[in-house]
Amino acid sequence: MADVALRGVSKSYGNVDVIHDVSLDVEQGEFVVFVGPSGCGKSTLLRMIAGLEEVTQGDVLIGGARVNDTAARDRGVAMVFQNYALYPHMSVRENMAFGLRNIGTPRTEIDSRIAKAAEILQLDSYLDRKPRAMSGGQRQRVAIGRAIVREPDVFLFDEPLSNLDAALRVQMRTEIARIHHRLGATMIYVTHDQTEAMTMADRIVVLRAGVIEQVGAPLDLYERPANLFVAGFLGSPKMNFLPGRITAAQGPEVQVEVAGGVRLPARVRPGSAAAGDTVTLGLRPEMLQVHPDGPLRGHVDVVEQLGHVQLVYATLPDRTAIVAELRDRRPPAVGTDIPLAPGPGLRHVFDAQGLAITLPEEVPA
Amino acid sequence: MTAARSGWALWGDRLLLAVTVLVAILWLLPVIWVVAMSLKPNAVLQQSTWGFIPMPFTLENYANLLQLATVPRWLVNSLIVAVGMTLLVLVVSSLAGYAFARLQFPFKRAIFVLMIAGLMIPEQAVFLPLHQMFASWGIHNTHAALMMPRVAVPIGVFLMMQFFRAVPRELEEAAELDHASRFTIFWRIMLPLSVPALTTLGLFTFIHAWNDFLWPLVSATDADMYTVTVGLASIQGNFAFTEGLGSVMASAVFASLPIVLLFLIFQRFIVAGVAMSAGK
Ligand SMILES: Nc1ncnc2c1ncn2[C@@H]1O[C@H](COP(=O)(O)OP(=O)(O)OP(=O)(O)O)[C@@H](O)[C@H]1O
Ligand SMILES: [Mg+2]
Numbered sequence: 001m002a003d004v005a006l007r008g009v010s011k012s013y014g015n016v017d018v019i020h021d022v023s024l025d026v027e028q029g030e031f032v033v034f035v036g037p038s039g040c041g042k043s044t045l046l047r048m049i050a051g052l053e054e055v056t057q058g059d060v061l062i063g064g065a066r067v068n069d070t071a072a073r074d075r076g077v078a079m080v081f082q083n084y085a086l087y088p089h090m091s092v093r094e095n096m097a098f099g100l101r102n103i104g105t106p107r108t109e110i111d112s113r114i115a116k117a118a119e120i121l122q123l124d125s126y127l128d129r130k131p132r133a134m135s136g137g138q139r140q141r142v143a144i145g146r147a148i149v150r151e152p153d154v155f156l157f158d159e160p161l162s163n164l165d166a167a168l169r170v171q172m173r174t175e176i177a178r179i180h181h182r183l184g185a186t187m188i189y190v191t192h193d194q195t196e197a198m199t200m201a202d203r204i205v206v207l208r209a210g211v212i213e214q215v216g217a218p219l220d221l222y223e224r225p226a227n228l229f230v231a232g233f234l235g236s237p238k239m240n241f242l243p244g245r246i247t248a249a250q251g252p253e254v255q256v257e258v259a260g261g262v263r264l265p266a267r268v269r270p271g272s273a274a275a276g277d278t279v280t281l282g283l284r285p286e287m288l289q290v291h292p293d294g295p296l297r298g299h300v301d302v303v304e305q306l307g308h309v310q311l312v313y314a315t316l317p318d319r320t321a322i323v324a325e326l327r328d329r330r331p332p333a334v335g336t337d338i339p340l341a342p343g344p345g346l347r348h349v350f351d352a353q354g355l356a357i358t359l360p361e362e363v364p365a
Numbered sequence: 366m367t368a369a370r371s372g373w374a375l376w377g378d379r380l381l382l383a384v385t386v387l388v389a390i391l392w393l394l395p396v397i398w399v400v401a402m403s404l405k406p407n408a409v410l411q412q413s414t415w416g417f418i419p420m421p422f423t424l425e426n427y428a429n430l431l432q433l434a435t436v437p438r439w440l441v442n443s444l445i446v447a448v449g450m451t452l453l454v455l456v457v458s459s460l461a462g463y464a465f466a467r468l469q470f471p472f473k474r475a476i477f478v479l480m481i482a483g484l485m486i487p488e489q490a491v492f493l494p495l496h497q498m499f500a501s502w503g504i505h506n507t508h509a510a511l512m513m514p515r516v517a518v519p520i521g522v523f524l525m526m527q528f529f530r531a532v533p534r535e536l537e538e539a540a541e542l543d544h545a546s547r548f549t550i551f552w553r554i555m556l557p558l559s560v561p562a563l564t565t566l567g568l569f570t571f572i573h574a575w576n577d578f579l580w581p582l583v584s585a586t587d588a589d590m591y592t593v594t595v596g597l598a599s600i601q602g603n604f605a606f607t608e609g610l611g612s613v614m615a616s617a618v619f620a621s622l623p624i625v626l627l628f629l630i631f632q633r634f635i636v637a638g639v640a641m642s643a644g645k
Contacts, residue, residue, distance in 0.1 A: 050538075050542060052538050052541070052542075071541075072538070072541045072542055073541050073542065073544045073545065073546075074544075077542065078542060079538075079539070081535045081538075081539060085538070085539040086539075087536065087539075089558055098540070098543050098545070098553070099542075099543030099544055102543055102544040103544050146539075
């Protein structure tokens, strides 16, 4: 078991900078998820921790020791790859035993560790099969098993579930969470799926173009996104962004004019905005309601019936697209106009640079 | 429309099959002829060599052959050279192929270009210097001399390199995280995965080595060091005179037996190998 720290880590391929000055502390036993759009550098960061990629600048520390110049095999980390990377010519048992044999673990010890991992992952009946005779979900479990038996200080996962179908993904998600609770090991998990990030993480690291945008607990990021990017990335459907202008500011209280003349009150950090400032108002789809007095007039374009909720895609008079997540068995008809009102819940305000200036709500104790 | 087209396609297939069978028969006729002659008494052969059916039938020619002390000796030579060469080619090709595919080392490109350039040099062009070099070392008429010039085969290195390149990098990275050293990765992961490629390369090398004629002819001047091909060629003239044509034919059949057996056992790999070298 060990903590992981990144200190001003950068990575360049030739003169292409892929990671810029990333610093992060992952505590011992923590489950941290790197999330971000494709190409933002999640894998590169993970591979630098594993030792599969050289660090251009800065330091990587595992268990307090600088490991920049330590070979991957000596870092005490195990990695689960997106495409499993199982050894095709070895049985499941041999796949799991390979790493232990290489460090001369006694036979009986290897057997007992494999038995334990097989039990955790329900692989008992597959131990003598070759990977090619297994389904994607089973292969992924073997790949996880191969990591578990080594009892590494740190587990690294690079989009381990992205090749699985939706149902299996949900199942494996909970399985990995269970393993984390059971082993209590440090885990760093890469995904571009915000649902995986929200459900699994102790803390989420949101990356964009090689830069950390925000780090925090899932709910923190959801409720207090630091900027437009994080606000838009977490949550499905996405947060609605309404371009607007401050018309009045008094202490934290401001009036934001959106959608061609609708004024909505919001609260910002005192002094962070003045009348006349251009801002973006962020409203989560689930806080919008159909209400007779609703100030936002939406023209319904599409309605998606999901059973427990209905997603209504509408256009405001200023042509801003907006999504409302309604809990109404009889949603509005396509082509009609509906009055929408922001219900209870935080109204996010972002300044012209896209940074959040929302006054955080007092969390009731 | 489709029915008519598939009708034509059917006839096309049949025509192709007929042509293939015809070519195969034409190809096989001399072989059958040789086998037939090897099974006929020499007295019959003196009157006529015609006929594909060995009537009357005898095994006398083969018996004669085995009584000759030199023939088994040549067979053993061929076997030593062919097996030795095959093993060495596999070792050199897989190691070099892996290095070119995955390792970083100084002058890699230059060395690779040099190796590929070796493909373009006809073997006869270096015969003379090779012969003199071996003569000055005094190693002609040894098994080593028969094998050595053929151990570094550019096409073998190239084949193995291409194969290793196609192995996903993650496999090696996973092994590295599994504490495997570079050599363990090569030995426990890459080599087992390349068994199909190794088998193909090994088979072609063996067949090539067994059929090799020119270099053994030049290097092995001592009759005890002849390989089967050189040995049989050397006796053909007066053997036909003293022992009869049947014995010459029997010796030819005998010499090609190992290759025929190989073909039968490894048919699958040979077909795959031809497809591979055809750039499939
Ligand atoms: N060997 C390389 N040479 C040059 N650029 C590279 C190399 N490897 C990766 N990159 C670049 O680095 C950036 C980050 O790549 P990385 O694989 O870390 O992205 P990612 O966040 O894992 O994306 P994905 O979700 O698609 O896996 C990309 O823009 C990629 O083009
Ligand atoms: Mg990636």
